[in-house]
Amino acid sequence: MSVSQKALMKFSQEIEKAENAARIRLFSKASKQYEKLAEKARELQPEIAIELQFYSILYRLLDEIEDGKDPMKTGTVSALLRLTPQIGDRRLVMALPGGRFGEFSTFRILRELKAIETMAIGLSRNDHNMLRQAVDLFMNIGDEMLIFSMYLSPLKRRITGRRAALECEGYAQVIEGARFVDEDPSAAAEYYMMAVRAFRSARLHDKEAIYQNTLIGLRVELTCWICGRRVKGASHLVWMPAQVSNYFVKLLEENKEDVRSVKPNRLVVCKPCYTAISNEALAQARKEAARVMARVQELERRLRRLESTVHTMG
């Protein structure tokens, strides 16, 4: 038996040990063993070096998940994704989150991690184009249940590829719509409507409710009591306390004006009218405060003079 054959036999025994460590879910140990084996393989068996490297990073990722770390932030997910061009699509026996062990496609694993990473970056940068890319990546996985979604931000739940795609679609619409909220509430409402639909299909009912509310606000259209302009969007309107007797409600009705502009003890004004009034009121209040302050100081001076007079007399 030649030396190299002996070395190869020992090498394959070591691979078996690393496999066993992964099988019994000692991920930190398995990762370190595979890392050393990948080094060795470059001389002994270069064709499997990339697989051993894949295992080493995959098990580091699993170890981080069990440790409560975020493999997206530690850089482990990107390290694994960097192997994509070299490893291509291979079927490998691997341990995966949730106690899975068996043969899986490297493509399937990398595709899912790429989708989750793209979603995370898209959300952190408020980038609707990246979120659309994530939609496509998740759609490729389709109705299959995701493997890592339970353990990785921003999903952190059991979900199919299709639902994750719908969630990304919802966020993309929200980001696009947000650009129009001030300038064009009707255009913004179109985006938010699609976001609400996407979140509903993704079964994210809390998000659906939040953006349904935004949508209701965007569709509000009322007449400013002061300048009489029709104004769209709740963020452009302010309800102010005021005395509004029935006389004024009737007056609006008689003039065929918008009766929704008043409520008992409140009326609606547009933001420019509101800020003009409140700025003026604030300026007046400051002047008044300064006047009162000057008066108080004058009284204090008089009091001190009086005190010293009493003192001298005593």
Ligand SMILES: [Zn+2]
């Ligand atoms: Zn106004």
